[in-house]
Amino acid sequence: MNILVINCGSSSLKYQLIDSTSEAVLAKGLCERIGIDGSVLTHTPAGKDKVKIETPMPNHTVAVKLVIDALTDANHGVIKSLDEISAVGHRVVHGGEKFATSVVIDDAVMKAIEECNDLAPLHNPANLIGINSCKEIMPNVPMVAVFDTAFHQTMPEKAYLYGLPYEYYEKYKVRRYGFHGTSHDYVSAKAAELLGKTREDLKIIVCHLGNGGSISAVDHGKCVDTSMGLTPLEGLIMGTRSGDIDPAICDFICQKEGLTPAEMNNVLNKKSGVLGLSKVSSDFRDIEAAANEGNKLARVTLDAFYYRVAKYVGAYTAAMNGVDVIAFTAGVGENNISGRVEICKYFGYLGTEIDEEKNNIRGEERIISKDGSKVTLMCIPTNEELAIARQTLALVK
Numbered sequence: 574m575n576i577l578v579i580n581c582g583s584s585s586l587k588y589q590l591i592d593s594t595s596e597a598v599l600a601k602g603l604c605e606r607i608g609i610d611g612s613v614l615t616h617t618p619a620g621k622d623k624v625k626i627e628t629p630m631p632n633h634t635v636a637v638k639l640v641i642d643a644l645t646d647a648n649h650g651v652i653k654s655l656d657e658i659s660a661v662g663h664r665v666v667h668g669g670e671k672f673a674t675s676v677v678i679d680d681a682v683m684k685a686i687e688e689c690n691d692l693a694p695l696h697n698p699a700n701l702i703g704i705n706s707c708k709e710i711m712p713n714v715p716m717v718a719v720f721d722t723a724f725h726q727t728m729p730e731k732a733y734l735y736g737l738p739y740e741y742y743e744k745y746k747v748r749r750y751g752f753h754g755t756s757h758d759y760v761s762a763k764a765a766e767l768l769g770k771t772r773e774d775l776k777i778i779v780c781h782l783g784n785g786g787s788i789s790a791v792d793h794g795k796c797v798d799t800s801m802g803l804t805p806l807e808g809l810i811m812g813t814r815s816g817d818i819d820p821a822i823c824d825f826i827c828q829k830e831g832l833t834p835a836e837m838n839n840v841l842n843k844k845s846g847v848l849g850l851s852k853v854s855s856d857f858r859d860i861e862a863a864a865n866e867g868n869k870l871a872r873v874t875l876d877a878f879y880y881r882v883a884k885y886v887g888a889y890t891a892a893m894n895g896v897d898v899i900a901f902t903a904g905v906g907e908n909n910i911s912g913r914v915e916i917c918k919y920f921g922y923l924g925t926e927i928d929e930e931k932n933n934i935r936g937e938e939r940i941i942s943k944d945g946s947k948v949t950l951m952c953i954p955t956n957e958e959l960a961i962a963r964q965t966l967a968l969v970k
């Protein structure tokens with residue numbers, strides 16, 4: 574069976590076609606600038622050259638149609654017809670408190686996703702557009718929604734409630750939800766597999782460090798805490814997002830700089846993080862290069878990022894009364910060799926030490942702590958698309 578995985582943004586659409594038997598990626602691609610001038614589809618069939626198709630995409634339905642055309646094309650296609658797509662798995666960012674697992678999409682599910690729009694105004698409406706466009710082009714193909722928030726729904730009240738008037742939770746569902754759940758779920762399961770154990774016997778901390786970053790505590794298979802909150806702004810210092818700050822800063826800066834709350838929100842989401850702090854870039858490679866050339870602000874930015882990661886690991890070790898595995902994943906976690914070394918320098922108290930030779934890898938699945946370490950350190954490439962395909966298959970089978 575082939576599963577089409579769709580990750581739809583407001584002006585973009587990423588896709589992968591995965592053979593669920595071999596779990597091979599048959600093709601993947603990206604539609605950019607949907608609804609804007611200069612739309613382009615980049616399609617990469619496995620084992621063949623990438624093709625760029627520059628053609629107008631006034632809306633997502635046209636984009637989906639083009640994706641299907643690319644997948645079934647005589648030259649760069651990988652299947653003969655639409656009939657070879659058995660199901661579609663959609664990444665949906667916010668499932669609120671309604672969804673603790675993935676679900677087959679029907680009208681009631683669509684309505685429930687729409688009811689979460691308020692909680693993720695930039696993402697959920699775009700996810701819904703993607704689902705509707707796929708339904709239009711593939712009316713008879715079953716579709717599944719896989720939520721970024723679902724894995725974290727096992728968090729206890731003491732972890733998800735803010736110290737705010739309870740009525741905000743009662744009226745508006747203001748609480749911590751967490752994101753990157755598909756990745757935290759996949760990586761924690763992989764970590765247990767790599768140790769030859771089941772996740773139900775372990776205390777695992779997953780450090781998903783990408784452009785957006787979050788850390789989760791997975792206690793005996795269940796997420797008990799995670800660093801992102803009501804929105805993906807809370808927690809770590811990220812590429813362009815501030816992470817945790819004193820909330821009083823918002824009013825202080827709004828007054829000093831004459832910003833509206835919406836403008837302040839934009840600063841916190843798009844102009845802060847390692848970009849704002851370093852004044853160099855949101856890309857960790859650029860910041861590292863600058864730091865190596867003697868840029869002090871770049872150095873302190875990296876130090877602040879590593880320190881925040883180490884503090885969350887400490888907090889989650891306390892939350893679980895111990896930890897067996899600390900796993901690094903996503904762009905920075907998988908590829909930044911020196912970053913992992915710097916973060917792990919804080920873990921001496923845990924009786925674990927990184928093995929610099931084993932750690933000398935990018936994007937590979939491996940134990941990177943020294944033999945005999947009390948806590949196992951790991952590098953595990955995440956694969957959210959495969960996780961979505963697996964969950965889709967399980968529901969439509």
Ligand code: ADP
Pocket residue numbers: 782783784785786812855856857858859903904905908909910935
């Ligand atoms: P997202 O999916 O959140 O957009 P990714 O997981 O792709 O982000 O991570 C992107 C980040 O990974 C970038 O900041 C980039 O600098 C970092 N990254 C990728 N490769 C390397 C590398 N070799 N060394 C350091 N950082 C890297």
